[in-house]
Amino acid sequence: MRLTRFTLPFALALAAGAALAATQPAALTPVNTFIGTQDEGNTYPGASAPFGMIQISPTADHYAGYRYSDKRIRGFGHSYVSGAGCWEQGGQLSVLPVTGRIGPGGDFDTGKPGSFDYKKYGAEYSHEGEVGQAGYYKVQLSSYGGITAEATALTRAAAERYTFAPGTGTGHVLLNLGQANERHNVVGSEIKLVDERSVEGKIVTNSFCGGAKYTTWFRIVFDQPVVAHGIWDERGGWPGAKGPSQAGEAKPHGVWLSFDLKNGRAVTAVSAISHVDAEGARNNLQAEGMAGGRPMAFEAMKDKAQAAWQRELGSVRIEGGSNDDRTVFYTALYHALLQPMTGNDADGRYRGYDNNVHTARDWTYYEYFSLWDTYRAQNQLLALLRPQRARDIANSVLKIREQGGWLPRWGYANFETNVMTGDPVTPFLVDLWRFGALKGREREAYEALRQNAFGTPPFNIRPQGRSGNPTYLQKGFVQYDRTFMAKGMDTDPHHGASATLEYALADSALAKMAWALGMEDDALTLSQRALNWKKVWDPSVVDAPTGLHGFPRPRLQDGSWFADVGSGFDPRGDHGFHEGTAWQYQWLVPQDVPGLAAAMGGQAQALHRLDLFFDYDAIQADPAAVRKSWVVGPYSYYSQFRYNPNNEPDLHAPWMYTLMGQPWKTTTVLRAAETLFGNGPSGVTGNDDLGTMSAWYLFSALGIYPDAPGSGRFLLHAPRFARAEIDLPQGRVLRIEAPDARAGERRFVQSVNWSGKPLSRVWLDWEQLQAGGTLGYRLSPQPQTAGWGTKADDLPAAPK
Template sequence: MTADARTDPVASVNTFIGSKDDGNTFPGAAVPFGMAHSSPIGAHYAGWRYDDPAIRGFGHFFLSGAGCGEQGGLVSILPTTGLPAVFDHRRYGVAYSHEGEVGRPGYFRVRLGSGITVESTATTRTGVERFTFPDGAVPHVLVNVGQANDKEPVSGSSVRVVDDRTLAGTVTAQAFCGGRPYTTYFTTTFDRPFVRTGNWGGAEGGEGLRGQWVTFAEGPVTAMTAISHVDARGAAGNLAEARGKSFDELRAAAQKLWARELGSVEVDAVGDDRVVFYTALYHVLLQPLTGNDVDGRYRGFDDEVHTADGWTYYEYYSLWDTYRAHNQLLALLRPDRAKDVARSVLAIHEQGGWLPRWAYANQETNTMTGDPVTPFLVDLWRFGALQGLEDRAYAALIQNATEVPPAASQFEGRVGNPSYLANGFVQFDKNFPKKGQDVDPHHGASATLEYALADSSLSIMAQALGHEGDAVALRQRGLNYRVLWDDSVGDRGFTGFPRPKLADGKWLQPFTPQGQDGFHEGTAWQYQWLVQQDVPGLVERMGGAERAAARLDDFFAYADLVADPARTVREKWVVGPYDYYDQFRYNPNNEPDLHAPWMYTLVGQPWKTSAVVRAAQTLFVNAPNGVTGNDDLGTMSAWYVFSALGFYPVTPGTGQFVLHAPRFGRAVVHLESGRDIEISAAGDVVRSDAAGSDAVGDGVAADGVAGDGEVKLRYVKGVELGGVPHERVWVDYEALVGGARLVFELTEDPGEATWGTRPGDAPPSLYAGG
């Protein structure tokens, strides 16, 4: 490993991690929270996959780690040494070599089979490429506006020649997960004049192959593409970020931005450990995406143009995923940015009339189910990101929690509310009409659990803001999981599971806890743990703490895990990224049970949390398949960052971080305030398990298996906070943001790990149980 990779977090990132096996990350250039990117496009539905045989072009917009097909690839540019016979990127795509390929924050490089070297960098609103052609070759560049990634339908496009260096136009493409078409405006300028140009498919029109080719007298050629969702003026204005600067200057500026962002956390790690950690942090900091142009204008959810004056409007919210870990990590590391995120979500409400669930550009896709926006905003409030906006936010949240958007609204909201408010559950109804990708009654049981968790979190905010009546009602609704708890259902020797109910209140027949009916992307086995707001009540329904712990042992295959952690998680936990059903074990590939390892701590066995978390970390490796499941706009990566640091936000609205054994001997979180959170592990510390390679971020071709050889389990023997013994298994948000020093004493003997096992060591519950 080079000295830079040991000390520079930018050099420690490998952007190819997650670009295989449906991790769905993109390897190309971006800046933190950037609107535009520059990354290769292949045949994979997410834009590109590490083993794609050909590169079809370099697109300028992508989502990182999402699961649906429509993830960008817009305004595709490909350099060539000649014009193709057919202007179809499925036919003119070119082979490439992973040898010498580089993927680092703000920079990408690859050599095409044509002999052309392509380098990419970016600013917030532009993607930039430098094309170096073979000696003697005539430089051509194809700008394709009629095709994007393989599953991104383009229904309309246009391209025009502005001058002998500049092209401009539009791409109308399908929004994520079956949303409506939307339009992206672009301006592409080159650093030298082209001597010839031509069009294919016409200058503008509907669906079909369309684009512009340009020919240069000589190379190399640098292309700068700015995008906007507002209008052509916005795209042209956004070019100001790159215009007049060389490629190398832009690359240096991009990597300086990344050095600041990634430098917010320091870890004592080397080799693959260091690469995996900083790449996870990199993926966290890619989104949400900047939504306003350089002049502050953005297109709102009323399809009108608005201006963010003195703040940044952010867009693309995968809330069902990000409310669980990503939101809290961003709020901790970048509170000023979190304030703009909160303000942006409230702008969606103001302009669209309702709060979003999966907001894509300026529309609601109604993807996923439940009520993720409530814990998302409540946690932002709890972390101080809604100061001055509390009443406005609460009014939007209580509307969302008690009403249903009208039929004419693009939002579904909590469409299960009529049954939920009257009967305590969302009915299971496969035939319930939907406005978009999903609807709550199609997954009534899991929607009920999500609503209840959201209501419990909102009750905390209501109480703090003086809404006593609301707080009581919401707190009571937080127990609605009990309405679906059926003590008569048994599986694998355990009795009692959440079970869907039909509209008439009858249980769904037939039913198995391993089946899919009533649960979204999971089963009753995974969703039974989505009751972190009332652990005492859940434990009672499971037959007491001993039986609850035994159920967790079966869920995690704990005995096997202790014997062989890496093998167990891959053979007994992990299934395909979209194989959600017929499962009775922990699924680390998806969100519903991400918090489940910490349920061990909440039922009085914290040492097992540390073992399970450490085993799960083996799924994150320095290889293209190094992310488990879809990264889901940084959610899985945020889970890894928290797990490595030694604390995790388990219960929305509480501001509580539950502690466990950290991965590294030392880590420092540099807060925006100038204060630090220092985390150290004394005693038998787990050091880096592998030395890694010098080729950090340089096209790692091998697939990772366990990534670190023998996995060393360590348990918490004791904790000090600020030099004082800390027996409680959690710390509050306030204890961290004021600056904190956490010291863990670790042991390899679980028999010595008695820390946090007394009844009073667990966080207080909103409910008394029973």
């Protein structure tokens, strides 16, 4: 049902599913790390620990590292971001095992620098026998006589094992410092051989979406002595050279290490990285990669890595569904628990946004915050499943502000990228406050959020915050101005209409925090600003194909409405909207659903508009119709008027049906959307965006979804599985039971009970969920159009 055409992704999905079934031990929770490695899901198949600092994964031809259809592996990198949409996502320190002669005129000709270009020496490989499990990756390289490559990882250290073909006398390992993922530019690098088993160095790269430079220090220790070595640079290869050797921007640079295989065909490398300094990489290796003064044995590290994942994944238990359904579920959980990444070294030190070294004592500092994405679903999932990590994440965000001068938007390593628009940090932190993750720091957090909501950063610091605030605070909207000077790739006035909607949503969330903290004047102001979505609502706009009136529309600095030269304003165009259109962003008003419905001509008209948006009749008749109605391509959110599950702005839109009294339609949409998530490489819809799409799927499958930021509400809908258990702190358990759920069938909510008592309203509060209990659903094959969740009293109250 998921794929109706015999396309490449279909064949790839079958291949990956077969490989998984053939190689996965029964004892492991079913995870297929190849899910999302095709069609711009941009996940990586290699090894990482939960929230790990280091990742070992293959680099092929794609900018995100690995695409399932790529034919050659250039090397195995040591740092990756999962599921992001920008280039420069990692792959530093690319390692590849090879055979052949290294020297003048050899297979790797030291007289020709081009011999050490990974695009030339990359190895062909086979998907047959390729394994992608939580904490373990394996692939057979068919080049160089056949080499088996394996990887595993703990939080701060990782291991690779390269097993050469029988009869191979000498094996080489190439450490390429000058090249990372496609489009990930290396600015400079340094390397040296410390002794006959150890290599150290550092790599400076440009970051995400062309952002600032940052440094990765590394140390690698081998379980066998090196018998020959050399360094290459832009002039060629230098046998016997130990370094230290340095190279500049985009210059060839690396080291080859040769091993005598008479004592064993396998060479194991144990590595660690740090964003602090060389000592940090050494400490991380010593703390997590060594045992008894020697590099940890590969199997020992693999066992520890997979045991860690078993603990994480085993905290959520599901029953029902098909084998593929369960693999998709647990892989989504796996992807959602990869980030943010651990940022402090084993000794607690981390590099802050002031570029100074700080120490986290008795807590974990986290890095890599894709807040525009994660504030919508992944943040709430972590708060529910991992409250201690949520507290450390909240603390990390406040430390970024303390050390960098402002709250982040898209934080990469130790600096702000200024990627994306709106004000995502406000709903992100307010939700964490609502979920108790800021206990004892409420005032400090509010002060930081108020600074962000009522001001703009000074020009001389990197973050740009709410760059549209000058106009927004004065006139209630962010002006649309494509000439506005940006500190990075994006800035709010470039997308004034959508930025206004995002600001208003953030103000609504912050108002709830202000009320709770007794900041009444602020709360009144913010509550009024939460209605600023109306300032960009133009009732005169007409969507010509449907005849519908009223849509959000960008406004210029003087308050006039934007219009295309010669054609007016088309709500299916993307002028003024970040990665979307007025059709898609019109629903980004969860804080005022009654007001939005009124602007659309009343609730009946709003529901009719939702039906058009989702192509409801088509997906009701055949859920697979989403492949035609919704999804044109991975980045098809430009110039579209339908729902687009590939991107974040309307992820919440299916629950607008619930909030307007038609919860059965939410179920119809969700079951259709879930067909886009499958057990194969193309099994993630759009970029996974650091676990956001995976978290959305998990909530969709479980039967709960977070409502408007700061509300503390979780909306209810029909679960996909018959039973789920979620472990909570202090031995509590949240049980979700839907015994009438059937794999591959659409079932609708007939009634709900909470802890044995009937529940007519369409939500539970955070306090109820985190206290544990049993959420019971009675489902039926037919929708109950006048039953549960259809009365006004069943819905959240309108804002005052």
